[in-house]
Amino acid sequence: MSKKFHFIAIGGAVMHNLALSMVSQGFEVSGSDDEIYEPSRTRLFNAGILPNQKGWFEEKIHPELDGIILGMHARIDNPELTKAKALGIPVYSFPEFIYNQSQEKKRVVISGSHGKTSITSMILHVLKAEGVAFDYLVGAQIAGFDLMVKLSDAPIIIIEGDEYLTSPLDRRPKFFHYQHDILLMSGIAWDHFNVFPTFENYVEQFEKLVAMTPENGVFIYCERDPIVKKLGENCPADSVKLIPYQAHPSKIIDGVTYLETNLGTIPIEIFGDHNLQNLQGALEVCQSLGLSAEVFYKHIQTFQGAAKRQEILAKSATSILYRDFAHAPSKLQATVKAVKNQFPERKLIAIQELHTYSSLNKDFVHNYAHTIDDADEAIIYLNPKAVSLKKLELMDESTLREGFQRNDIKLFTEIQKLKDYLESKSYQNTNLLLMSSGNYDDMDLSSIKEKINQN
The missing domain is CATH 3.40.1190.10 (Mur-like, catalytic domain)
Structure with a gap:
């Protein structure tokens, strides 16, 4: 008989992948979450294990379960977790x-x-x-x-x-x-x-x-x-x-x-x-x-990199649009330096979306000093909503310039204005590097890609 496992917070990147892997190995899998985004939603649906409703439901926890797999996103007072502990069902974190x-x-x-x-x-x-x-x-x-x-x-x-x-x-x-x-x-x-x-x-x-x-x-x-x-x-x-x-x-x-x-x-x-x-x-x-x-x-020789690591989104004989996951100071500095060293004769426009709690915190920003120096033009994008959700203070241009130790940094806090600015640029003999652990508010890059591809 196949073993039964229930995922609390099944929608996470690793959590839903583990759930799908277990289904493929013959386990019986169920799950809950209070929010599930793409691509997790479609992948769980196709595997037949997408929860019918958002939220947490005590009735999903029963003595026949062989174990609970608990995601980091769940709270310690989660009702499903509370019931699982009361029933004595083994609870595993995904690393366990x-x-x-x-x-x-x-x-x-x-x-x-x-x-x-x-x-x-x-x-x-x-x-x-x-x-x-x-x-x-x-x-x-x-x-x-x-x-x-x-x-x-x-x-x-x-x-x-x-x-x-x-x-x-x-x-x-x-x-x-x-x-x-x-x-x-x-x-x-x-x-x-x-x-x-x-x-x-x-x-x-x-x-x-x-x-x-x-x-x-x-x-x-x-x-x-x-x-x-x-x-x-x-x-x-x-x-x-x-x-x-x-x-x-x-x-x-x-x-x-x-x-x-x-x-x-x-x-x-x-x-x-x-x-x-x-x-x-x-x-x-x-x-x-x-x-x-x-x-x-x-x-x-055939390795092309992990997703969002020096990923090429558009390319011509004289310009390339890169997307990279770089967000921490060491990652940002290494990525900017790598692109500039690879194409030293090309102008490099580097854009960093500050997205994580650390990067959005003005008490941490000094750790970014000189990390973007190798770029010819340096741009920072801040989403005020992301800052607000993390209950932090929105940094201004002078704070960022002092933190990054670069006096010509440009700050954008509206995605449409950043998009308009990038679409106005010429990319002849120019590389454009987008760096973030976020997604730039799903900014439409199609016209920028088109400009670069036509160079």
Whole structure:
């Protein structure tokens, strides 16, 4: 008989993907949520598990359930959660459930403030292309994979290890639950200002994660990051295999990046020093799983990146429109620098939508100092509604200029005015870079794309 699980807050990005994965594995799945957006709504509907009504319903919780999977979006006083606890039904956060289903597998956890999704995606791309059996959890939709989660009887699982809180019942980082055999750490730069109030408190979570590496485990770490390098150097080398890495050697020819390897130069579709670090980390993980460097180089050539990571929306001989997920200071700086270095002769217009709690907080904005310096023109977009929902104060242009340490920053707070401004520009010999963890209020980019495509 198939096991029955109920999802509290089924509409979340990872939560609905886990639900769909479980349906495909033969589990019986139900769920609730107070709001479900696209694409979650359509995907749950097509799988036959979209809740009939929005909201929480105690009657959905019954003794026949084998478990509850609790999303971070749910409140601690959620009526379904309260009833599940009263009935003694096991309650799992999604990281706890992932571990529960992967205890017999080799667990690879990709951690760090930046690059997690890209590194995980590279590893998944190479393993799939080589025909290796594996399970995974990744934080974005990536080309060639229908879901962000897969659970099966495969012997290994690749997990993007997020440091954000586990659930309303568990205020620890998610990555503590996975009990890694192989750990990669890309870099540490203060994020989640609302959860980790000091940088020291934030770093402490990563220190604890490294300390969880088992005897005979593997710790792969980017030594270009001084904090991560120190964690690696303090790790006991007699019990843990330590593999430091830096950016993979490369060169740029006519706007194309080539890896320099002992097999010769190999063209790749991604670029930027941060991505070359990510690529080297992915290579070290694949080799730790038994793949050769030759196999990795063969398949990485066709890797096009995770969704919204240097994603090309329009392109001509003299201009490109990029969309990127960059939002934290380190991500923003790395992305702007990468695009400018790849096309140094082109003008770069960089636009940052400040969308997260940290980025919208005037007490945090100084962390963005000089992160957008490499752009020829720098624009900030703030949505007053998003600021209001987070109960924060709307920053003005002078505050942003001081925070970013750039006196020519332009601020837009109305999406139509930003759209009009961008449509008025010439994009001859110009790249346009849109960066955000949001969506610019679904700004219609069609006319901008058309202008760029016709250059």
